[in-house]
Amino acid sequence: MKLLNIEEHKKAPIYVILAAICWGLIGVFSRTLSDGGFSSIQITTSRCVVTAVAMTIYLFVKDRNKLKIDIKDIWYFLGTGIGSIVFFNICFFLTIQETTLSVASILLYTAPYFVVILSAIFFKEKITFQKIVALLVAFLGCVLVTEIIGGQTVKLTGIGLLTGIGSGLGYALYSIFGSIALKKYHTMTVTAYTFIVASLGILPFSYLGDMSNIFINNNVVRLNVFLIGIVSTLIAFLLYTKGLQNMEAGKASVIAFVEPMVATIAGIVIFNEKLNLQNILGIALIFISIVLLNIKMGNKYKCSD
Numbered sequence: 001m002k003l004l005n006i007e008e009h010k011k012a013p014i015y016v017i018l019a020a021i022c023w024g025l026i027g028v029f030s031r032t033l034s035d036g037g038f039s040s041i042q043i044t045t046s047r048c049v050v051t052a053v054a055m056t057i058y059l060f061v062k063d064r065n066k067l068k069i070d071i072k073d074i075w076y077f078l079g080t081g082i083g084s085i086v087f088f089n090i091c092f093f094l095t096i097q098e099t100t101l102s103v104a105s106i107l108l109y110t111a112p113y114f115v116v117i118l119s120a121i122f123f124k125e126k127i128t129f130q131k132i133v134a135l136l137v138a139f140l141g142c143v144l145v146t147e148i149i150g151g152q153t154v155k156l157t158g159i160g161l162l163t164g165i166g167s168g169l170g171y172a173l174y175s176i177f178g179s180i181a182l183k184k185y186h187t188m189t190v191t192a193y194t195f196i197v198a199s200l201g202i203l204p205f206s207y208l209g210d211m212s213n214i215f216i217n218n219n220v221v222r223l224n225v226f227l228i229g230i231v232s233t234l235i236a237f238l239l240y241t242k243g244l245q246n247m248e249a250g251k252a253s254v255i256a257f258v259e260p261m262v263a264t265i266a267g268i269v270i271f272n273e274k275l276n277l278q279n280i281l282g283i284a285l286i287f288i289s290i291v292l293l294n295i296k297m298g299n300k301y302k303c304s305d
Helices: 002-024 026-035 040-062 071-098 101-108 111-122 129-145 158-181 187-205 208-217 219-244 249-255 258-271 277-294
Strands: none
Touching (some): 002 026, 002 219, 026 040, 026 219, 026 258, 111 129, 111 158, 111 249, 129 249, 129 258, 158 219, 158 249, 187 219, 208 219, 219 249
16 A cells, blocks of 8 residues: 555646646647637636536546535535635736736746645644745746746736735645645545636636537537646646646646647647747756756755744
């Protein structure tokens, strides 16, 4: 059993990296959905509903016990579903309206800082020198990948800053509430109830009539709804939650910085976007941060006990 636990801990970073790769492909599907007439909120709703329905059907057929939860534990899933998925998406889209996509993305990727701080408070995880350096290197890589540095005027309002930080906090809360839920429930149970609750929370904002009309009359939209729901949501969150089960939440959140790197590469390969030196440096820094985070070091540089 001990050997099995060691193996699972070794696999945990791989699960998180694979999850980030799936998240990095979101742009491939969301562009098509956006071109088809879906709003950002409707794209998020599609992800939530497809995941919720697919997980519920699968567990109902294969293992109904995993659909059983104690009603007093519903707050776990209010945290992951409403506090994280719904809250961070709404904040993120509001930030895009107030600022730019690049600024909104950078503010969203403050999430690992919130995870590290909250994990230290609630889970007593160590804030090490190694983790801090990896965070800074990864964040700089993300800044370069999103090309926020490059001579363009940065548009930022007070409301945009507030909602942007809110999106980062909301994004972080999945790791926190998810870690708590995983102490009692299976990965599939956590994922299923997260998106059941998230679906119920976001549907009222989705203009279902318009959304249904586009879905019914557009074959390409239908295909991409299923792809973004299965590949970039269901599989991604199952992998991330599985990784979270066997590693520190703070460490997992830093490794998930792979997502913007994959998004950049996908844009180059699929949409013929140009790769410049800034992108290359950003991708390299994100790689370095992951390597740095997984190198075993002594306890010489612990910043807290």
